[in-house]
Amino acid sequence: MSAEPSASASGGRTPTVIRVLVLATFVVILNETIMINAIPRLMADLEVTERAAQWVSTAFMLTMAAVIPTTGWFLQRVSTRRAYLVAMGVFITGTALSAVAPTFAVLLIGRIVQAGGTAVMMPLLMTTLMTVVPEHDRGRVMGNVTLAISVAPAMGPVISGLVLQIGSWRWLFVLVLPIAGVIAWLGMRRLENVGEPQAGEIDWASVVLAAFGFGGLVYGLSKFETGNLTGPALIIAAGAALIAAFVFRQLRLQRTGTPLLDLRVLLSGTYTKALVLMSVAFMAMLGSMILLPLYLQNLRGLSPLETGLLVMPGGLGMGLLGPTVGRLFDRFGGRVLVIPGAIGIAVALAGFTQISMDMPYWQLLALHVVLMVSMAVTFTPVFTLGLGALPQHLYSHGSSMLGTLQQVAAAFGTALVVTVMSARSTGLVADGADAVAAHLDGMRLAFLVCAAFALIVIVVAVLLPSRAAAPEGSDEFEAVAPELAKG
Structure with a gap:
C-alpha cells in the first residue's frame, strides 16, 4: 500500500478510514480477552478438563503467531477494502461457529477462525495509519488508536464476568455477532482504498516455515511447566530451527523483491x-x-x-x-x-x-x-x-x-x-x-x-x-x- 498522507488528516481530524479500522480492532481485541472468565463454564458444559479448556486461549495465540507473519505480504497484495472485508468476514464466521458449537472441538475451530481475522486487523490498522496520516500528526492519531486497543482488553474480563452471571458462555459470542456485523457493514459503506495493490506470488514454503516455526515456538513456550521441561524444550528448539530457515529464505527472496516478511x-x-x-x-x-x-x-x-x-x-x-x-x-x-x-x-x-x-x-x-x-x-x-x-x-x-x-x-x-x-x-x-x-x-x-x-x-x-x-x-x-x- 503506497499513498501520500491524506490531506484530511492534517487538519486535526482523524481520517474516516482510521476510525472505521479502530472500531473493528476494538471489537476483535475485546473478543480476544472476553473468554478469560469462561473456563469453569466450558469445563462443566462441554465436559473437558481445565488443561483442555485453556486451549480456547492458547489456540487463539498460536493462530495469531502463525498468521501474522503473512500479513505484511497480504496487505501489499490486496486493497484496503478487500483486506478489511476478509478480516471481518473471517472473524464473524469464527464467532458464529463458536456461538453454536455443539462440542469443544468445534468451539476450538471457531476460535482459530476468529484469530485468523484478528491477525489481519491490527497490522492493517497500523499500516493504513502510517500511510494516510502525516508525520506531524501521527502521535495524536496513534493516541486515539491506543485508547481503543487498551480499553478493549480491560473491558473484556469485566463484560464476560457480567454476562456469565446471567447467561451462558455462548452469549459472549452471540452479543459480539451483531456488533461485528454492523461494523463490517459500516466499513463497506465508508472505507476507501489506500494505495494500489502490488503484484507478486506468495512463497508457500515461507508460509509453512512461518506457521510451524512461530506457531511451534509459541506452543512450546505455552507448555512449559515445572516437571515438564524436556518436551517443551524440544518443541521450542524445533520452532527456532524453522524460524532460522524462514529468515534465511526471506533474505534469499529479497533478491527478487517478494519476501513474505521483508527483513x-x-x-x-x-x-x-x-x-x-x-x-x-x-x-x-x-x-x-x-x-x-x-x-x-x-x-x-x-x-x-x-x-x-x-x-x-x-x-x-x-x-x-x-x-x-x-x-x-x-x-x-x-x-x-x-x-x-x-x-x-x-x-x-x-x-x-x-x-x-x-x-x-x-x-x-x-x-x-x-x-x-x-x-x-x-x-x-x-x-x-x-x-x-x-x-x-x-x-x-x-x-x-x-x-x-x-x-x-x-x-x-x-x-x-x-x-x-x-x-x-x-x-x-x-x-x-x-x-x-x-x-x-x-x-x-x-x-x-x-x-x-x-x-x-x-x-x-x-x-x-x-x-x-x-x-x-x-x-x-x-x-x-x-x-x-x-x-
Missing part, C-alpha cells in the same frame, strides 16, 4: 530498538497480567468479576490517556515520554514484589494504575517512532514483524513467570514451608523477574531518539539487501 525493516536502527523495547515490555506486562489475577483469586479469594473490576481502572486509564500522550509526542517528541514511562513500569513491577496476604486493595489498585499509565506513556511514542522510521513500502512488514514478536513475547513472558513461580513454590513446599506462604513467595519472585525485564526497557528507552523522520526513499534499504541476501 529490511531491521536495517532501521530506530525501528529495531523500538521492536526490542516493545517485545521486552510485552514480556513484563503479560507476565504481570497473568500473576495478578492468580494472586487476587487464588490467594485473596476474589471472584473473577471482582478481579476484573479491580484491574479495570488501570486499563481505562491507559486508554483514556492515549490521546493526550499522542498530542504530547507530536509537540515534544518521544524521549520525554518514553524514558519516564519505562521508569514507571519498573517502579510499579518492583512494587508488586511486596505483595502479601494483607496488602490493602487500594495499594494494588494504585500499582496497577501506575503500570498501565506508564505503558500508555511508553507504547504510543514507541509504536510511532518505530514505524515512522521505515520507508513507506515497508510499513506493512514492520507492523507484521511487531505483531509477530508481540505474540512470541507474550508467550515467553507467560511461560517464564509461571515456571519461576511454580519452581519456587514447589521447592519451598518440599522444604516444609506452608503452601500459601510458598505460593506467595513464588509470585514475588516472578514479579521480580518482570521488574528485571523492565530495567532492560529503561536502557533501550534511553537509546531511542526523540523523533525519527521516515526515510525519503528506500535507496539505503535496497542497496544493503543484496548483501544481506548473500548471507
Whole structure:
C-alpha cells in the first residue's frame, strides 16, 4: 500500500478510514480477552478438563503467531477494502461457529477462525495509519488508536464476568455477532482504498516455515511447566530451527523483491530498538497480567468479576490517556515520554514484589494504575517512532514483524513467570514451608523477574531518539539487501 498522507488528516481530524479500522480492532481485541472468565463454564458444559479448556486461549495465540507473519505480504497484495472485508468476514464466521458449537472441538475451530481475522486487523490498522496520516500528526492519531486497543482488553474480563452471571458462555459470542456485523457493514459503506495493490506470488514454503516455526515456538513456550521441561524444550528448539530457515529464505527472496516478511525493516536502527523495547515490555506486562489475577483469586479469594473490576481502572486509564500522550509526542517528541514511562513500569513491577496476604486493595489498585499509565506513556511514542522510521513500502512488514514478536513475547513472558513461580513454590513446599506462604513467595519472585525485564526497557528507552523522520526513499534499504541476501 503506497499513498501520500491524506490531506484530511492534517487538519486535526482523524481520517474516516482510521476510525472505521479502530472500531473493528476494538471489537476483535475485546473478543480476544472476553473468554478469560469462561473456563469453569466450558469445563462443566462441554465436559473437558481445565488443561483442555485453556486451549480456547492458547489456540487463539498460536493462530495469531502463525498468521501474522503473512500479513505484511497480504496487505501489499490486496486493497484496503478487500483486506478489511476478509478480516471481518473471517472473524464473524469464527464467532458464529463458536456461538453454536455443539462440542469443544468445534468451539476450538471457531476460535482459530476468529484469530485468523484478528491477525489481519491490527497490522492493517497500523499500516493504513502510517500511510494516510502525516508525520506531524501521527502521535495524536496513534493516541486515539491506543485508547481503543487498551480499553478493549480491560473491558473484556469485566463484560464476560457480567454476562456469565446471567447467561451462558455462548452469549459472549452471540452479543459480539451483531456488533461485528454492523461494523463490517459500516466499513463497506465508508472505507476507501489506500494505495494500489502490488503484484507478486506468495512463497508457500515461507508460509509453512512461518506457521510451524512461530506457531511451534509459541506452543512450546505455552507448555512449559515445572516437571515438564524436556518436551517443551524440544518443541521450542524445533520452532527456532524453522524460524532460522524462514529468515534465511526471506533474505534469499529479497533478491527478487517478494519476501513474505521483508527483513529490511531491521536495517532501521530506530525501528529495531523500538521492536526490542516493545517485545521486552510485552514480556513484563503479560507476565504481570497473568500473576495478578492468580494472586487476587487464588490467594485473596476474589471472584473473577471482582478481579476484573479491580484491574479495570488501570486499563481505562491507559486508554483514556492515549490521546493526550499522542498530542504530547507530536509537540515534544518521544524521549520525554518514553524514558519516564519505562521508569514507571519498573517502579510499579518492583512494587508488586511486596505483595502479601494483607496488602490493602487500594495499594494494588494504585500499582496497577501506575503500570498501565506508564505503558500508555511508553507504547504510543514507541509504536510511532518505530514505524515512522521505515520507508513507506515497508510499513506493512514492520507492523507484521511487531505483531509477530508481540505474540512470541507474550508467550515467553507467560511461560517464564509461571515456571519461576511454580519452581519456587514447589521447592519451598518440599522444604516444609506452608503452601500459601510458598505460593506467595513464588509470585514475588516472578514479579521480580518482570521488574528485571523492565530495567532492560529503561536502557533501550534511553537509546531511542526523540523523533525519527521516515526515510525519503528506500535507496539505503535496497542497496544493503543484496548483501544481506548473500548471507
